[in-house]
Amino acid sequence: MKVILKDLSKHFGNVKAVNNLNLEINDGEFIALLGPSGCGKTTTLLTVAGLYKPTRGYIYFNDRIVNEVSPKDRKIGMVFQSYALYPHMTVFDNITFPLKLKKTPREDRKRKALDVARLVHIEGLLNRKPAQLSGGQQQRVALCRALIKEPEILLLDEPLSNLDAKLRAAMRSELKRLQKDLSITTIFVTHDQVEAMTMADRVAVMNEGVLQQFSNPDELYNYPKSLFVAGFIGSPSINLIDVSLARSNGKFFLKGKGVQIELPREISSRVESNSLSPQLVFGIRPEHITVNQKKEGIKAEVYVVEPLGRENLVTIKTSDISLKVLTSPTLKIGPEEKVWIDFNLDKIMLFDKETGRSLLLR
Amino acid sequence: MKKVLGKWTIYISLSLIAIPFLVMYIAFFMQAFSKGITLGVIPQKFGFSNFSFLWNPIPWGLERTSIWGIFLNTVLFASISGFVVTIVCTLAGYALSRLEFRGKVFFLSLQLMLHAITGQILLIAIFFLLFYTKLLYKIPGVALARASLEIPLGIWMAKGFFDTVPWDVERAAIMDGCTRFQVWYMIFLPIIKPGIGALFIWGFLFAWHDFIYVYTLLSGTVPLLSTMLQGLLATEVVDYGVIAALSFFYMLPPLILFVFLQKVLMKAPIMGGKGIA
Numbered sequence: 217m218k219v220i221l222k223d224l225s226k227h228f229g230n231v232k233a234v235n236n237l238n239l240e241i242n243d244g245e246f247i248a249l250l251g252p253s254g255c256g257k258t259t260t261l262l263t264v265a266g267l268y269k270p271t272r273g274y275i276y277f278n279d280r281i282v283n284e285v286s287p288k289d290r291k292i293g294m295v296f297q298s299y300a301l302y303p304h305m306t307v308f309d310n311i312t313f314p315l316k317l318k319k320t321p322r323e324d325r326k327r328k329a330l331d332v333a334r335l336v337h338i339e340g341l342l343n344r345k346p347a348q349l350s351g352g353q354q355q356r357v358a359l360c361r362a363l364i365k366e367p368e369i370l371l372l373d374e375p376l377s378n379l380d381a382k383l384r385a386a387m388r389s390e391l392k393r394l395q396k397d398l399s400i401t402t403i404f405v406t407h408d409q410v411e412a413m414t415m416a417d418r419v420a421v422m423n424e425g426v427l428q429q430f431s432n433p434d435e436l437y438n439y440p441k442s443l444f445v446a447g448f449i450g451s452p453s454i455n456l457i458d459v460s461l462a463r464s465n466g467k468f469f470l471k472g473k474g475v476q477i478e479l480p481r482e483i484s485s486r487v488e489s490n491s492l493s494p495q496l497v498f499g500i501r502p503e504h505i506t507v508n509q510k511k512e513g514i515k516a517e518v519y520v521v522e523p524l525g526r527e528n529l530v531t532i533k534t535s536d537i538s539l540k541v542l543t544s545p546t547l548k549i550g551p552e553e554k555v556w557i558d559f560n561l562d563k564i565m566l567f568d569k570e571t572g573r574s575l576l577l578r
Numbered sequence: 579m580k581k582v583l584g585k586w587t588i589y590i591s592l593s594l595i596a597i598p599f600l601v602m603y604i605a606f607f608m609q610a611f612s613k614g615i616t617l618g619v620i621p622q623k624f625g626f627s628n629f630s631f632l633w634n635p636i637p638w639g640l641e642r643t644s645i646w647g648i649f650l651n652t653v654l655f656a657s658i659s660g661f662v663v664t665i666v667c668t669l670a671g672y673a674l675s676r677l678e679f680r681g682k683v684f685f686l687s688l689q690l691m692l693h694a695i696t697g698q699i700l701l702i703a704i705f706f707l708l709f710y711t712k713l714l715y716k717i718p719g720v721a722l723a724r725a726s727l728e729i730p731l732g733i734w735m736a737k738g739f740f741d742t743v744p745w746d747v748e749r750a751a752i753m754d755g756c757t758r759f760q761v762w763y764m765i766f767l768p769i770i771k772p773g774i775g776a777l778f779i780w781g782f783l784f785a786w787h788d789f790i791y792v793y794t795l796l797s798g799t800v801p802l803l804s805t806m807l808q809g810l811l812a813t814e815v816v817d818y819g820v821i822a823a824l825s826f827f828y829m830l831p832p833l834i835l836f837v838f839l840q841k842v843l844m845k846a847p848i849m850g851g852k853g854i855a
């Protein structure tokens with residue numbers, strides 16, 4: 217089922233929980249709604265589910281407007297942020313509750329319950345009460361209850377956020393696999409960027425009710441459209457430095473506190489045509505800065521070294537600016553050592569300080 | 579040393595406070611279970627002769643009344659009150675907890691105000707109300723009136739129970755295909771069962787112990803245990819032994835009800851999500 221949100225808004229009094237959202241989700245696609253707490257992810261999901269009425273805008277399933285269709289007729293399976301299992305029912309009764317309401321015969325219910333339970337390996341827990349289950353098991357039960365309806369759309373509201381790190385990683389790949397096997401159109405809400413980037417085909421980044429960018433993980437990471445997305449995506453996060461654009465002898469320079477970078481020709485021409493104000497923000501990811509001891513580039517001093525295992529995260533100070541850099545563990549440096557840094561100019565990002573828009577994208 | 583002294587002062591002062599109550603209870607049991615008594619507390623001979631009303635009708639002026647008819651009347655009266663309180667409060671509590679409508683806050687504060695008014699003030703009005711609706715001197719009518727006194731606070735209690743059920747559980751039920759009524763009946767009621775038990779006991783107990791309403795609106799025609807006790811006191815020869823025994827009998831049913839429902843009542847409503855162990 218294809219899902220299209222057109223100019224969708226949901227307001228609670230003065231709070232614009234969702235503001236003019238436009239999304240087009242393809243049949244069988246797995247998309248993530250990513251954003252900080254309170255940005256309107258759950259509200260979006262509940263509106264798609266039909267539990268909230270949109271203040272404005274339309275929801276299409278395929279070519280049909282479903283604004284007035286009741287939640288139970290939308291063929292949606294949903295897993296709630298708190299799982300929302302029925303505490304007074306056994307796991308079996310929980311899973312088969314949707315079928316019971318449809319008056320499915322008990323034999324069919326039993327068979328289907330076993331089928332979905334096997335899918336997520338909880339066939340041994342059917343007689344327990346939710347209170348006797350671990351968080352991970354509760355999550356699987358909630359998933360079963362959503363899947364047993366054979367939904368055409370699956371809505372998942374932070375289903376992994378209550379699990380410990382190891383279980384979360386395991387469930388991540390399991391869920392992704394399951395979604396591909398069943399090829400159900402899925403909207404997955406999360407505030408964890410790693411989850412979003414690793415699982416989803418495309419990621420919609422939201423902030424304060426407004427969609428910031430909707431693209432595949434690679435594009436999101438390498439070509440963020442706005443300052444917010446650049447800062448939100450990536451861990452360790454991107455280095456951002458306030459700079460101003462200066463021009464001399466036909467060349468363009470970025471000038472900040474203690475740094476001066478000459479811009480390559482093709483970048484400078486694009487910046488010049490896009491930029492409205494001379495105040496810019498220069499962004500570069502930690503892996504795109506190289507550190508050397510051969511006196512090439514900008515002189516700086518090591519502040520701290522944090523070993524991450526595969527690489528080291530080094531904080532470097534030059535004049536008043538501090539930068540995060542990823543280095544190979546073979547590079548032996550310690551605090552207060554003098555080093556020289558170089559930016560990979562192919563990978564830099566530039567944003568308009570006022571609007572936050574990227575200046576390098578058309 | 580100082581600490582020990584402090585502890586003892588607490589014990590002694592608490593005991594002093596407890597003494598009057600203890601004496602009252604001891605005297606009460608002595609009265610009920612002895613054949614005669616001197617100086618108010620010292621029993622002469624233990625026995626169950628005071629309880630003879632259980633198998634013999636009680637002389638009541640020229641008539642003789644059996645205790646069991648009166649007992650059944652009281653049970654009926656208290657049960658109707660309990661049921662009415664339970665049904666009205668679970669319906670109203672659900673609406674106030676889950677639905678948005680105009681005047682909701684006003685309605686809730688109104689309930690608190692109504693609760694603050696003592697029931698006796700309403701007696702005369704209720705008398706006429708029952709009189710014109712032809713419910714006066716009838717158990718169902720008076721039980722209804724009695725229940726209405728407990729409904730304001732009961733609604734608040736019920737709202738509290740419904741509030742403990744997370745919104746997501748209700749949403750999940752709607753997604754699964756429940757109608758509003760099915761959500762109420764299949765999800766809420768089973769989860770808040772203990773609360774419903776508490777509401778029933780609440781409505782039952784107040785009616786069971788009520789005197790003033792029963793005395794004004796029922797007495798004469800339909801005696802209940804409370805008015806009967808009063809009747810025994812109002813006779814010329816007061817037999818304190820029998821009164822104590824009857825009081826003992828009067829307090830047993832609520833006690834038994836409590837013991838039976840204790841298990842349900844103690845099980846506080848549980849949530850439908852993570853973090854419940």
Ligand SMILES: Nc1ncnc2c1ncn2[C@@H]1O[C@H](COP(=O)(O)OP(=O)(O)OP(=O)(O)O)[C@@H](O)[C@H]1O
Nearest residue numbers: 228231232233252253254255256257258259260407
């Ligand atoms: N029923 C409601 N009434 C009023 N305001 C609401 C309601 N539901 C949500 N909001 C507000 O709308 C905004 C978005 O809330 P929402 O629950 O969608 O955030 P979220 O992105 O899911 O956050 P989280 O990651 O914390 O779950 C918040 O500011 C919240 O306070």
Ligand SMILES: [Mg+2]
Nearest residue numbers: 257258259297
């Ligand atoms: Mg949320």
